[in-house]
Every structure is written in C-alpha cells, then in structure tokens.
Amino acid sequence: MSCGKLEPERLAEWVDGEIEDSAAASVVAAHVESCPACANSLQSLRSHRVRMGKFAASTTPAELPPEFFQILQARLDGIDVHRPKELKNVRLRWAVLGALAVTTAALLISLLATPRSIDLSAIHVQSAPPPGREQFVTDDPDLASRWLSARIGTEIPPLNLSLVHARLQEVFPIDNCGVLLYMDERRRRVELLIYPRAHLAERGTGLTTYGKQSYRTRESDGQSTVAWETERAAFVAASEMPLNDLLPFAHEMARRCRR
Amino acid sequence: MIRWSRSGSCGRDRRAEFERLAIEHGGAIYAAALRMARNREDAEDLAQETLAHAYTAFESFTTGTNFRAWTLRILTNLYLTDLRRRGRVGIISRDAMEEDSDVHQASAVQWPEPALISEALDPEIEEALAGLSEPVRLTLLLVDVEDLSYEAAASALGIPVGTVRSRLNRGREVMRESLAEYARERRQDRRTGAGEPRN
Numbered sequence: 040m041s042c043g044k045l046e047p048e049r050l051a052e053w054v055d056g057e058i059e060d061s062a063a064a065s066v067v068a069a070h071v072e073s074c075p076a077c078a079n080s081l082q083s084l085r086s087h088r089v090r091m092g093k094f095a096a097s098t099t100p101a102e103l104p105p106e107f108f109q110i111l112q113a114r115l116d117g118i119d120v121h122r123p124k125e126l127k128n129v130r131l132r133w134a135v136l137g138a139l140a141v142t143t144a145a146l147l148i149s150l151l152a153t154p155r156s157i158d159l160s161a162i163h164v165q166s167a168p169p170p171g172r173e174q175f176v177t178d179d180p181d182l183a184s185r186w187l188s189a190r191i192g193t194e195i196p197p198l199n200l201s202l203v204h205a206r207l208q209e210v211f212p213i214d215n216c217g218v219l220l221y222m223d224e225r226r227r228r229v230e231l232l233i234y235p236r237a238h239l240a241e242r243g244t245g246l247t248t249y250g251k252q253s254y255r256t257r258e259s260d261g262q263s264t265v266a267w268e269t270e271r272a273a274f275v276a277a278s279e280m281p282l283n284d285l286l287p288f289a290h291e292m293a294r295r296c297r298r
Numbered sequence: 299m300i301r302w303s304r305s306g307s308c309g310r311d312r313r314a315e316f317e318r319l320a321i322e323h324g325g326a327i328y329a330a331a332l333r334m335a336r337n338r339e340d341a342e343d344l345a346q347e348t349l350a351h352a353y354t355a356f357e358s359f360t361t362g363t364n365f366r367a368w369t370l371r372i373l374t375n376l377y378l379t380d381l382r383r384r385g386r387v388g389i390i391s392r393d394a395m396e397e398d399s400d401v402h403q404a405s406a407v408q409w410p411e412p413a414l415i416s417e418a419l420d421p422e423i424e425e426a427l428a429g430l431s432e433p434v435r436l437t438l439l440l441v442d443v444e445d446l447s448y449e450a451a452a453s454a455l456g457i458p459v460g461t462v463r464s465r466l467n468r469g470r471e472v473m474r475e476s477l478a479e480y481a482r483e484r485r486q487d488r489r490t491g492a493g494e495p496r497n
Contacts, residue, residue: 048463051470055441057448087470090477091442094423100325101332104342111320114350115313224343 042076050077054084110291117287120249156240157266157273159255164230164262164277174211180219183210187217193235195272205229205288223280223288231292232275239266239273249290258282265289316356319365320349327369333439334377336428344380348373367450374436374454381432426476434469437462442470 045067052058053067071077175186188194190212205221212218219231244255244266255266263282266275267289276289327348331341351372352359359368427435433455440451441462448466452459 048467051467052448052463055448055466083474084470087474088442090420090423091438092445094420095443095445097420098333099329101329101341103324103328103345104338107324107328107342107346108321111346111349114346115316115353118350118353119313224339 042074044074045070045077047080050080051084054081054088113287113291116250116290117283120247120286156238157234157275158240159244159257159264159266159275162232162264162275162277164228164279174209176209177207180207183207183219184217186210187212187219187233191215191217191235195233195235227278227280227284229276229278229280229285229288232277234273234275236271237273239268239275247286249286250294252290252293254286254289254293256282256286267293312356315361316353320352323366323369324349326366327373330370330373330439330444331377333443334373334436340380344373344376347376351376366444367446370440370444370446371450371454374440375456377436378455422477422480423473426473426480429476430469430472434465434472437465438469438473441466 049067050071053064053071058064058067071081173190175183177183177186184195187210193215195217205223207219208222209220210218211220213232215234215237217233217235219233221229221231223229239255243259244257244264247254247256247265252267255264257264258281262277262279263285264275264277265282265285266273268274274289274293276285276292278285278288280288324345328341328345331344331348332338335341335344348369352369355372359365427438430438436455437451440446440454441448446454448459448462452462455462
C-alpha cells in the first residue's frame with residue numbers, strides 16, 4: 040500500500056485531521072495528487088471513515104434501560120450524602136443540628152413505645168439459609184411477601200421491590216422474621232430482613248440521613264447494616280458490601296416498600 | 299418520566315448542571331459502553347459507573363468543554379480496569395499496550411458473542427471489529443467511532459500518541475482485509491445462489 044515516500048501513518052493523520060500545520064498538510068496533499076498508490080490508500084481510508092461514521096450513527100444514542108436515571112439519581116444522592124459538607128452558615132448549622140436532634144428524639148420516643156425491639160448488633164449476613172428452614176425461590180417480590188406472611192403467621196407489608204437494581208434470589212423465614220435474599224450486579228449478597236410489628240434497637244448504630252429518610256447504620260467486621268421502619272414493620276438490609284454501596288440500595292428498597 | 303429532585307453538597311447548580319449533561323449525553327455514553335462491553339448488562343453497569351465517577355470528579359470538569367470526551371475517558375479507564383480485574387490482562391496490560399504486537403484477537407480469551415448491538419445497521423463492521431485484539435479494537439472505537447482526536451484517545455487509553463497512530467494503521471488494515479473478505483463471500487453467495495429459496 041505504501042509508496043515508500045509517505046508513511047501510511049502520516050497519510051492517516053492527514054485524513055483524520057491531525058496535521059494542524061497547514062504547510063505540512065499541503066506537502067501531504069501535493070504528494071497524494073501525484074502518487075497513484077497513496078491516492079488509492081487515501082480512497083480506502085476515507086471509505087473506512089465514512090463507513091465507521093455510519094456505524095457510529097446507527098448505534099448512537101442507544102436507548103437507555105427504563106430505570107437508568109432513577110438508579111443513577113439514587114447513586115448521586117449517595118455521593119452527595121458522603122461528600123464532606125461545609126456548613127459555613129451558623130444559622131444553617133444550628134438548623135441542621137436542631138433537625139437532627141428532633142429526628143433523634145422522635146426515633147427515641149418511637150423506640151420507647153416499642154412492643155418488641157430488634158437488636159441490630161445481632162444481625163449477621165447469612166452465608167446460606169439456616170438448615171431445616173423452608174425456602175422459596177422466586178423473582179416476584181409480591182409473591183415472596185405473601186409466601187413469607189403465611190410462613191411467619193403474621194402479615195408482612197406488601198413489597199414492590201421489582202425495580203431495585205438487583206435480582207431477588209431466594210426467600211426464607213427465620214422465626215418471626217422474613218428474609219429476602221438479593222444479589223446485586225457484582226454478585227454481592229444483600230439480605231433484607233423484615234420484622235413485622237417491631238422496632239429497631241439503636242445499640243451500636245449511627246443515625247444517617249439519606250434523601251428525606253433517616254436510617255440506622257452500622258459498618259463493622261466487613262459487614263454493613265442499614266435499618267429503617269414503617270408503621271408495620273422494621274427492615275434491616277445486611278450485606279458484606281461497603282455501607283456507601285449498601286445505603287443507596289437500601290434507600291431504594293425503603294422507597295419501594297408500600298405502606 | 300425522569301424526575302431529578304434533590305441537590306446535595308455538590309451544590310444545587312452544579313448538581314443540576316450535571317443532571318442536564320447526564321440526560322443529554324446518557325444515550326451516547328451507553329452506546330459507547332455497549333460497543334465496548336458488547337452486552338447490555340455490563341454496558342449498563344459501565345455507563346452507571348462512568349456517570350457516578352464523573353459526578354464525584356465533577357468539580358474538575360470545566361463547564362463548556364467536551365463532556366462526552368471527558369466521560370469517554372472515564373468509561374475507557376473503567377472498562378480497562380474491569381478487563382484487568384477479570385483476568386483478561388494478557389493482552390491488555392500496560393506492557394502489552396506498548397508492544398501491541400498481536401493485532402488479531404487472542405484466541406485464548408473468551409469474549410461475549412459478537413453482534414450483540416443488534417440495532418447496528420452494519421453487522422460486518424461489528425464482526426470485523428470483534429476480530430481485532432482488544433487494545434487495537436478500543437483504539438479504533440475511540441478514534442473512528444467516537445471521533446476522538448489521537449491525543450484524547452491516547453489520554454483515555456493511557457498510552458503515547460505514537461502507539462495510537464500505529465494501532466490505527468494496523469487495525470484499519472486488518473479491518474479492510476476482513477471487510478474485503480466478507481464482500482468476496484457475498485459475491486460468491488450471489489453467484490451460487492446460496493441462501494436463496496430454490497424453486
């Protein structure tokens with residue numbers, strides 16, 4: 040292909056618009072005019088660029104999956120939450136501290152009124168369903184919640200977790216608790232434990248605000264827990280994934296728990 | 299309907315600016331991820347990771363500059379990191395990047411099935427690209443498909459501009475041969491009437 044006087048890479052640079060110096064570009068142009076081999080290569084390069092351009096146009100933009108931006112938004116929220124904050128405005132700082140105090144007080148009051156409390160320090164990520172327990176494999180979270188309700192003997196809140204960015208793998212009951220087992224895209228396990236008519240004990244956990252919701256969180260020994268409550272149940276998401284990853288995931292679960 | 303509601307400590311305006319850019323370029327970023335990863339699941343993860351990384355580093359992005367090129371660099375970096383993590387490092391390590399001796403696809407490496415971007419109007423291009431070694435394929439994707447400059451592609455791949463130049467030359471030559479071969483096969487098929495219904 041090469042005529043020996045002009046390097047093929049140089050010709051390609053010219054076609055790709057990489058030669059900014061006009062005098063240098065003119066040298067290439069003049070050579071191509073007088074060299075049939077390089078003119079042939081030029082033709083071939085241009086055809087290649089045109090065809091690749093059409094290929095690019097035919098595949099761009101690609102249609103995004105339906106939940107793409109919702110998932111992204113949850114991730115951006117997570118990044119914002121964990122970004123160091125600079126509260127220079129003293130009034131704003133007091134307002135935030137006040138809001139935190141009120142939230143904490145409200146949570147404490149709700150805990151005092153708890154008929155039964157869940158000790159979060161006792162939550163561990165299960166390596167496998169406990170032996171002898173009934174187990175049910177489904178991809179339908181509503182079916183899972185109905186199945187769990189029947190096994191536990193108490194109605195657990197209906198769930199709609201189908202849009203959570205993870206796949207429901209298994210569902211199994213433990214005592215008065217139902218467990219939904221998810222796997223995220225990196226095949227990291229997330230267990231969602233559901234305690235009907237229970238409240239959370241706060242021991243060993245911190246209070247984290249995410250979105251408009253407060254969560255009890257803990258990260259220790261390579262395990263993370265994120266806990267929250269509704270009027271009818273206490274939820275605990277437990278995983279070996281870091282808290283930074285688990286929190287947006289749990290937030291999405293909490294959002295999708297119907298009341 | 300996409301609803302962006304919150305803004306955080308990145309700054310309300312900055313978050314809004316990022317969201318606007320993410321919506322504007324999301325489809326192009328996903329398309330680039332699809333062409334790199336060649337399957338939808340990995341491409342979606344890659345595009346999500348890219349935009350999350352971009353948001354984390356958004357303070358360093360200058361408004362008015364090329365957001366797509368900036369995110370493509372992040373995307374390429376993440377893709378290469380993932381390849382290394384998955385053990386496909388044999389042909390993708392920095393040393394291999396420099397040497398770059400093997401233009402054709404290393405046979406020992408298992409890749410996803412080709413032609414997974416089913417909407418592509420030119421499956422022959424996809425097939426010809428799939429026949430290239432990963433470093434060369436990525437270089438052609440960035441320059442010929444994404445239309446990055448040599449310098450931007452070199453920066454994204456973490457290699458010298460000279461290596462981009464030589465990879466392009468060899469990759470395009472291999473593609474030219476592959477495409478000529480497909481054209482010959484098509485002519486042969488037409489002559490023999492292969493694939494056509496017989497009466």
